[in-house]
Amino acid sequence: MKKKVLILSGGISKERLISLDTGLQVAKELKKNGYKVKISEPDNNLEKNIKNFKPNVIFNALHGQFGEDGYIQTILEQFNIPYTHSGVIPSSIAMDKEISKKIFIKNKIKTPKFFTFSFDMRVLNLIKKIEKKLSFPVVVKPLNEGSSVNVYICDKKNLNNIVKKLRNYKKIMIEEFIGGREIQVAIMGKTKLGAIELKPKRKFYDYKAKYNSSAKTEHIIPVNLSKKKFSQIMNIALKAHKVIGCKGVTRSDFKYYQGKFFLLEINTQPGMTKLSLVPEIAEHKGINFLKLIEWILKDASTKR
Ligand SMILES: Nc1ncnc2c1ncn2[C@@H]1O[C@H](COP(=O)(O)OP(=O)(O)O)[C@@H](O)[C@H]1O
Numbered sequence: 001m002k003k004k005v006l007i008l009s010g011g012i013s014k015e016r017l018i019s020l021d022t023g024l025q026v027a028k029e030l031k032k033n034g035y036k037v038k039i040s041e042p043d044n045n046l047e048k049n050i051k052n053f054k055p056n057v058i059f060n061a062l063h064g065q066f067g068e069d070g071y072i073q074t075i076l077e078q079f080n081i082p083y084t085h086s087g088v089i090p091s092s093i094a095m096d097k098e099i100s101k102k103i104f105i106k107n108k109i110k111t112p113k114f115f116t117f118s119f120d121m122r123v124l125n126l127i128k129k130i131e132k133k134l135s136f137p138v139v140v141k142p143l144n145e146g147s148s149v150n151v152y153i154c155d156k157k158n159l160n161n162i163v164k165k166l167r168n169y170k171k172i173m174i175e176e177f178i179g180g181r182e183i184q185v186a187i188m189g190k191t192k193l194g195a196i197e198l199k200p201k202r203k204f205y206d207y208k209a210k211y212n213s214s215a216k217t218e219h220i221i222p223v224n225l226s227k228k229k230f231s232q233i234m235n236i237a238l239k240a241h242k243v244i245g246c247k248g249v250t251r252s253d254f255k256y257y258q259g260k261f262f263l264l265e266i267n268t269q270p271g272m273t274k275l276s277l278v279p280e281i282a283e284h285k286g287i288n289f290l291k292l293i294e295w296i297l298k299d300a301s302t303k304r
């Protein structure tokens with residue numbers, strides 16, 4: 001008998017629409033292949049939905065705050081039903097770009113130089129601090145978003161205005177801008193699944209470059225790297241997955257500049273639409289969308 005799968009999608013993060021898309025695509029593929037599927041929001045009806053539907057497994061298709069950062073995972077642990085992707089602590093660490101970068105550094109994984117800024121500091125001091133520690137342009141980003149939401153490349157002139165836009169965050173990150181190529185790596189359990197290079201036509205791989213097909217970001221697979229460099233980036237991604245304690249599938253985002261790989265972040269709930277990067281990497285390795293979803297479901301457990 002095929003499993004009953006409850007798919008969690010939507011939520012209240014800024015990546016709600018992407019999550020709904022991930023949820024729908026996974027549901028469609030599973031239904032087509034004989035699974036019983038129910039889609040649920042992570043809201044007050046979740047418990048009732050679980051009681052009525054009695055799923056064998058919960059597929060977490062949420063992205064961003066409350067879905068990717070340990071909150072929902074804490075709730076899922078209490079239902080005692082196997083759920084997918086990373087558990088409470090790794091999810092919360094990976095979602096916090098400051099903590100995860102500190103762990104990368106501790107484990108000798110190269111990541112762009114950075115510091116964090118909270119709004120009790122004056123912007124004037126901020127420019128001084130940047131000039132002392134980094135050089136312009138810099139990248140300003142929230143610590144806990146995804147999909148490039150509120151990520152900006154700044155020079156000295158527009159820093160002030162950009163930082164003001166991010167006022168609602170408790171803390172933001174100022175990171176050294178790394179030029180060069182953009183490469184992302186997928187890990188599946190203990191397996192190095194593969195890599196893909198993104199060539200955005202826009203200024204960088206921002207929200208539009210990620211999700212608007214009219215923005216025409218070029219996807220390059222296989223990535224043009226020497227055997228040695230390819231193996232190096234795969235090993236870094238696997239190491240990041242392990243040191244954070246991730247489970248299931250992750251995607252690590254890198255910049256490749258002057259022969260060095262800089263890890264920007266590791267994603268514990270990578271997008272799973274048919275056009276997303278992890279499914280594309282899997283497909284290239286001979287694992288079609290259904291097989292990828294089935295692997296994720298099989299890997300699910302009650303205690304992550
Ligand atoms: N330090 C950096 N140097 C150059 N580009 C960057 C840097 N940080 C972020 N970017 C660009 O912004 C995109 C999103 O940044 P990332 O840190 O991965 O945050 P998100 O969680 O929103 O995906 C990256 O894929 C890259 O194109």
Ligand SMILES: [Mg+2]
Pocket residue numbers: 147148253264265
């Ligand atoms: Mg990213």
